Amino acid sequence: MTQPQTDTMIAVIGGSGIYEIDGLEDATWQTVETPWGAPSDQILTGTLDGVKMAFLPRHGRGHVHSPSTVPYRANIDALKRIGATDVISVSACGSFREELAPGHFVIVDQFIDRTFAREKSFFGTGCVAHVSVAHPTCPRLSDACETAAKGAGITVHRGGTYLAMEGPQFSSIAESKMYRVAWGCDVIGMTNMPEAKLAREAELCYASVAMITDYDSWHPEHGAVDINDIIATLGANSDNGRALVKALPALLGAERTACPHGCNRALEFAIMTAPDKRDPAVLAKLDAVAGRVL
Template sequence: MAKAVLGIIGGSGIYDLPGLEAVEEVRVASPWGEPSDVLRRGRLGPTEIVFLPRHGRGHALSPSDINYRANIDVLKRVGVTDLVSLSAVGSFKGELSPGTFVLADQFIDKTYLRQPSFFGKGCVAHVAFSHPVAPLLQKRLAAALEAEAIPHAVGGTAVCMEGPAFSTLAESLFHKAQGWDLIGMTSMPEAKLAREAEIAYAFVGMVTDFDAWHEEVGPVDVAQVVHHLHANADKGRRLVARLARDFPAEHEPCPIHSDRALEHAVITAKEHRDPALVAKLDAVAGRVLAR
């Protein structure tokens, strides 16, 4: 079994991880370009942590400008086995009010400007993605939220829109009518790339607003989001600290095989694979491409 290394991607409002001990900043080169920021590697209690602010410190990157492939690639290169994504989101349910943390486990991808895969022409792969979230990691997050008495819900569907503008009223009402739970701008293709990289992934939607559908509250704007970001950021750090305190020393094999997702996924015959693309895939898919 591999040593467990817990990766944390911090969303809006979470640009650092106070309490991280023996911290070192690690700059990792990626063939996929520049990641959002340097990695901060350290320990919380007994657990090795690697932290990456998704938008960069100072929030320099919009959702469409994030290099999701480079982010996942560098996390894989430093040994991350389990990855928790913290994201600010809007809610389509009255009971999922600002301040609630939602462990969404399904996604609707409505993005269109982003590179959605490490694979492509010259090396084709199709990973199973019917269940995007690693259940054991989600279960541990739920236990940590319960222990910290943070209002939360387990399960749900999150829509990922391109942004950076917020929803129109018509879009918000449509998404709500579908019975979906959350909307954000960063879960995709992040979750899909983590699956391709064989990293167990779980999503924490930190509710800041009701998108545009709520007649009494009114449409979301930055002021409304920022109002709730600070309290959510503090709860997010508490969640991570509790999760790390009880995290296993060895990576738990994923029951849905998210950590072995490439086992039978690469379909391009070895003699037809593009050597340049294969070289870029050394960290993500080296385990299977070397055979």
């Protein structure tokens, strides 16, 4: 049975250093209202090489949101609401591995979530659901990101575990060593959780591109994380990040079928609350995120 086709819309959530998409045609900043409040900012939409694109600055233009105050639910809902099919996270991260050097990119495929001050689900009392995040990123989308990075001449590493910390402070040396040695993490950041979990609940394909800026605080020759060093590395990373994004439309195409890995069917058997017990007010808030199954 052939899968129905839909228009591709590549949504880029840009972290520190990524604030635009080069070459976007018919670019328009639009306000999107959601039941979860306002997103981090307006969403920039347009087309690139014939493919619909959307760009959302995760921290807002001018960097007004800390990692803890980013409205993650509103961001993902807004992207789903405007028709996004594929979400690419591009974010600055620290490295726990000598070979993952500042300036390199890592296509993340696993997460350890150590955040604690954020709402992590669209579901709860009135409509309970449990989705699997055993494989929290989409291999198809990650393939495209890896290919785009290589084509742009970026040193890219495929696969890695991202430690999501609450922040906004950077790690202590003891924490950094624990994450690196005892927990086996590869990179550290503050924003991909609960973003990846929410994207899965919204049945959106999600890929994470970690742009390495520093060695966190474990490295004996680099010392503590210095924000000035991070900012210096961000400049080159930002140029490379935009080059990666610019290559994605040609790789993903203007039309797509259902995700072969099931990302767009994550809610198929996830909702546990009996239909007659579901809260209508909660269901109303889930119209974009879970409308397909509700």
